[in-house]
Amino acid sequence: MQSEFTMPKVELHLHLEGAAPPALIQQMAHEKKVDIKGIFDQNGHYVFRDFTHFLAVYEAATSVLTQPLDFYRLTRAVLEQSASHGVIYTEAFLSPDFCGQAELGPWREYLSAIQEAAADAEKSFGIVMKGIVTCIRHFGPQKAKKASLCAAETAGDFICGFGMGGAETFGVQSDYLYGFDMAREAGLRITTHAGEWGGPESVRQAVFDLNAERLGHGVQVAEDPHLVDELIARDITLEVCPGSNVALKIYPDIRSHPIAKLRDRGVKVTVSTDDPPFFHTDMTKEYAALSHAFGWGKEDFSSLNKTAIKAAFCDTATKDTIIKRLDAE
Ligand code: HPA
Ligand code: ZN
DSSP states (O other): OOOTTTSOEEEEEEETGGGOOHHHHHHHHHHTTOOOGGGBOTTSOBOOSSHHHHHHHHHHHHTTOOSHHHHHHHHHHHHHHHHHTTEEEEEEEEOGGGTTTTOHHHHHHHHHHHHHHHHHHHHHHOOEEEEEEEEEGGGOHHHHHHHHHHHHHTBTTTEEEEEEESOTTSSOGGGGHHHHHHHHHTTOEEEEEESSSSHHHHHHIIIIISOOSEEEEOGGGGGOHHHHHHHHHTTOEEEEOHHHHHHTTSSSSGGGOTHHHHHHHTOEEEEOOBSTTTTTOOHHHHHHHHHHHHOOOHHHHHHHHHHHHHHOOSOHHHHHHHHHHHHHO
16 A cells, blocks of 8 residues: 555646756766856755855756756656656746747757657656746846747647746736736646745735736745635635745744645645755655644545646646546555
8 A cells, every 4th residue: 555655646836957856967067067066065965055045056057958958868857756756747847048048949949858858757657747837037027028938839738837936026926917918828827936935915916916826835825814815715726845945944844834724724735846956855755744744644645636636737638647546546
C-alpha cells in the first residue's frame, strides 16, 4: 500500500528554471566556461540572503540556459526529479524572458524542445506536464506584453495558462492587465503570484483587477477574513508552497504557516514546491512536514490532490486520466 509520502501527487506551482538541479546548472556553466561559482555554497547548493538576492541568484543560474537543447535537458531532469517524488501531473511555469528574450521566433524553438522533453519524460517516467507561460513582474509591463504575446501565440493543448512571477511589490497587478487580457482572449487560464509578499492588498488586486482564477501562494489573505470569504465565494484555488514560504522566512516555521487554517475555513488549498532545490524541498518533504505539523494523513492529501486536479488548467480528457490514476492508488 502507498503511504502519504509515496502516493501519486499533483503539483500546480513549479518554476521550471527554479527546479533546475544545481549539478545540471554547474555542468552547463562548465561546458560554456561561464563562472557562476558565487551562487553556490561549498556543498554545491544555491545560496542567497533574502528574496531579492534569491531572484538575482535565480537569474544568474538561468544565464547558462542559452539554447533550446539546454531546456530539453533541464525539462527532462526536472520531470525525472518530480516523478521520483510521486508527481504524476505538473504545471510548470515557463518564462519566455529566459528563452530568447521573449521574442516569438526563438520562444517557439525553446518551447518545442521543452515539449519534446515533456513527451519523452512522460514515456519514461509516467509524469504528465503542462505549461503556464509567465511574465516576470520586475522586468516591467513592456516585457510582460512580449511574454503574453508568446503565450497567446502558442496557446493550446500544452500551454494552457498564463501567470506572473517575480518581485510582487514591484508596481501593481493591473499594470500588467493588457498582457493578462491578451492571454485570456487566447483561451488561457489565469494565475498570478499574489499574497506571497504583497499582503492582502495584492490578493485583492489579483482577484478584482486581474480576475485571476488561481493565486500563486495567496497565503497572506489569511490577514483579511473578508477577503478569505471572497476567495471562497469565487472558488479560487491557492497554489500554496509552504516550504518556500518558510525558507524565505515569510513564516518562522511550518506550524505558523496558515495553510491549515485556510483549509479549515473552506479555502481551496493545494501543495507545491515552487523552486525545490533553492528551498531544500521536494514533494515528499512537503507532505512529511505537513503531516508532522498538522497531523494530515493519506485522506487529507488525497483530497488535496483532487482539489489540485480540479483546479488544473489542462483539458478535461487529461484531468480524467489523472483522476483515474489518483483513484487507482
Ligand atoms: N516567487 C516569485 N517569483 C518567483 C519565485 C517565487 O518564489 N520563484 C521564481 N520566481
Ligand atoms: Zn512561485
